[in-house]
Amino acid sequence: MKRFIPLLAIPLLACMQAGEKTDLTKKRDEMAEGKKASIYTTAKDTDLRLNKSGSVQFKKAKQALETENSIFVNPNKTFQTFIGIGGAITDSSAEIFAELSKEKQEELLQAYYSKSGIDYSLMRTSIHSCDFSKGNFTYIEEGDKELKTFSIEIDKAYRLPMIKRAIEKAGGSMLFYASPWSPPAFMKDSKNMLRGGKLLPEYYDAWAKYYAKFIKAYEAEGIPVWGVTIQNEPMATQRWESCIYSAEEERDFLKNHLGPILEKEGLGDKNIVVWDHNRDLITHRANTIFDDPEAAKYAWGTGFHWYETWRKGNPMFENLQRIQESYPDKKLLFTEGCNEAFDPEKYQYWPNAERYGHSMINDFNRGTVGWTDWNILLDETGGPNHVNNLCFAPIHADTRTDSLIYTPSYYYIGHFSKFIRPGAKRVSTVSSISFLESTTFVNPDGKMVTVVMNSTDEEITYQLYVGSSTATSITIPARAMQSIIY
Structure with missing residues (x-):
């Protein structure tokens, strides 16, 4: 698996309490801009089984629209520690x-x-x-x-x-x-x-x-x-x-x-x-x-x-x-x-x-x-x-x-x-539409993992917002799970 440079390799993040902010986490969304994310997918009626299915690049975000499907990740808000x-x-x-x-x-x-x-x-x-x-x-x-x-x-x-x-x-x-x-x-x-x-x-x-x-x-x-x-x-x-x-x-x-x-x-x-x-x-x-x-x-x-x-x-x-x-x-x-x-x-x-x-x-x-x-x-x-x-x-x-x-x-x-490791912190994540479910964790090495599930019978395109950055449109197949690593 190709490994990308972590957005932030800061052990400090693993010690943060729920909702706590630091100058470093405030910068995480800015640092996402220009970075690449790897996508792994499992989907019904395909050969995809935890396979790397593509990559996307983060860019400066525009205002999200009601007509779009969006996943919003706020890296400045972290919660429980994963065991x-x-x-x-x-x-x-x-x-x-x-x-x-x-x-x-x-x-x-x-x-x-x-x-x-x-x-x-x-x-x-x-x-x-x-x-x-x-x-x-x-x-x-x-x-x-x-x-x-x-x-x-x-x-x-x-x-x-x-x-x-x-x-x-x-x-x-x-x-x-x-x-x-x-x-x-x-x-x-x-x-x-x-x-x-x-x-x-x-x-x-x-x-x-x-x-x-x-x-x-x-x-x-x-x-x-x-x-x-x-x-x-x-x-x-x-x-x-x-x-x-x-x-x-x-x-x-x-x-x-x-x-x-x-x-x-x-x-x-x-x-x-x-x-x-x-x-x-x-x-x-x-x-x-x-x-x-x-x-x-x-x-x-x-x-x-x-x-x-x-x-x-x-x-x-x-x-x-x-x-x-x-x-x-x-x-x-x-x-x-x-x-x-x-x-x-x-x-x-x-x-x-x-x-x-x-x-x-x-x-x-x-x-x-x-x-x-x-x-x-x-x-x-x-x-x-x-x-x-x-x-x-x-x-x-x-x-x-x-x-x-x-x-x-x-x-x-x-x-x-496979992607979320002990010591990770859950990161605030919400979806703009009920048929996309999602959660995010940041690992102790600073690498973030967003998991998205589509349980509908239709392919869905969505935007992944991480702070003030957004990934180029991501498509998740029908009846599929994705892990986005960035």
Whole structure:
């Protein structure tokens, strides 16, 4: 990829607070004039898949017109600091990976974790089993409330080897976090890891110590753990591993058990993420936990998923903005999303990719600092999944033919992850027309990335304004995503 001289290589920018101005950023729009921007495009019904599709040159801007389609970037207004984009390595992903030939394994790692691929920079996994395991299991013997039998030996067969190879391919470091789907059965009122149930109060301390043991065990394997979420989907009674916490129960577990115990175990630097569920009830959960100073001091921020649309409504992006306004010191992290209801006839179904683009643009524009896809790899059945909850991944393996199938979602995610790097700052960006969605980040090296999505069936020409400069007219194909690098 041809590299252009950054408009400004100023580490100072990475430290700016929201809306803060400096003399250097005031000059950025002036310096854009005369510079070139590279355009990368993915488009339906074409061969364009994250391909460089052209370049444009910035010139002094004229007054924008109502009859034009315009994207306005104000480089003097920056917001949250970006921490990364990635996906989850589940037991299913790891076991499928192990079935592939060495050549296909290397291809998959290159595709996700190298600079020649889409350069993932964060990773999630489960604390013991989830639905994307071949069965439910824990790291202790049933009934061991003192955790004397704790061992992650089961993860050493498939999951840990893949995680280690992925981190190595990514350059040796990765923001890595983990989430539990259910405590062991004996710790719950239902005596079952599946179908909901609640953690019994007498096991709150034991369960909190379980997180500490997990963190220490993974770090003993050479995998630094950035943090944990308290509970995957704490308001969903699922047919798979699940556990219910009311807002008050999660608050009190964090305040009186998990937070203090991680500190006592020397793990007070680990980040604890609350909620880890959909955007619909997220504000109530944040209000309940963050309005309690003793609980809030242990919470890094709020995790969320995108599945609130199961009730046939639209994604609740505005709820994220309300949290950001109310608790600006607490971060927002997208912790899971995938396209449900696997169907092999829909590998190339374009709306699946557009769901990613729509969510990522709108999540980032509401203050989200990182974005985590669900399984990075599933097989030709959309699994394996021990309760038949079969889904899509950006890449599928056909284990019958030792082949990899790249879906459009892989490329749409790549329009963000490949070009926006950890430490980047989001930059004020708005569109003059509703059918063009856009966001912008400035990387630590000063290079800016504007991502634009056209989900209409028509080719659209638009003007990209950066301060007082504008790029020569840019055309985005129908049903397409573009990343403009300048």
